[in-house]
Amino acid sequence: MRAKRRFLLPGRKVVRRNPVLAGLGDTDQAVLRFLRTRGHAEPVETMMKALGMCGEYAAVWVAAGAIGASIDDKRRRQWLAAGATGPLAVGANLAVKLAVGRQRPLIEDHPALAKAPTKLSFPSAHATSSVAAATALGRVEPRARPALFTLAIAICVGRPYLGMHYPSDVLAGAVLGATIGALVRGLGESPTEERLFELAIDANERARMNGEPTRADEPIQPIP
Secondary structure: OOOOOOOOOOOOOOOOOOHHHHHHHHHHHHHHHHHHHOOOOHHHHHHHHHHHHHHHHHHHHHHHHHHHHHHOHHHHHHHHHHHHHHHHHHHHHHHHHHHHOOEOOOOOOOOOOOOOOOOEOOOOHHHHHHHHHHHHHHHHOHHHHHHHHHHHHHHHHHHHHOOOOOHHHHHHHHHHHHHHHHHOOOOOOOOHHHHHHHHHHHHHHHHHHOOOOOOOOOOOOOOO
16 A cells, blocks of 8 residues: 655645754643642642632732731831732733733643633743742741742642643743842842941941040041
């Protein structure tokens, strides 16, 4: 029997897949299917759905910032700014989503377990806002970082677990979020002017204790 010949429409070309990109794509699909089909006992699935709802529009992170502001008067402004980082990250995420235009994953025999306001997938808004807010809030209170990032990681894992995102969507969102959280100014440290003023006072006090003349002791020179 003659081998069947493949006919292409005029102008159509067969484009070979880049082996590296093909491998990454296959891995992305494999991890997605694994998370979507494994470990779906009722308590775990319910918890992941709840985490997804808490992370919607960065609601849980706004609440964390508000709670911090309510119990820490000295750093109220920093807490509120860090809490607002989540919603701001959602806006930045949407801009990237529109530019990329990647559609959400579809596994016909395992449909997604949640809903989303758009069909765009890359990068994950939950991952972007969660990592951005955890980074910002952690700068305000470093002791809270383990709890903050544990929550952020759980929300991130939940996205492919629920079938809402490819793992690569989550990784990209986490990188974007970490960048946004690190760029917010004024968190976890005094403004530069205040720090310089404090350093000047400390230097003056040390000089007095050592018996050295200070600027306050120096005579005022007349202006020529």
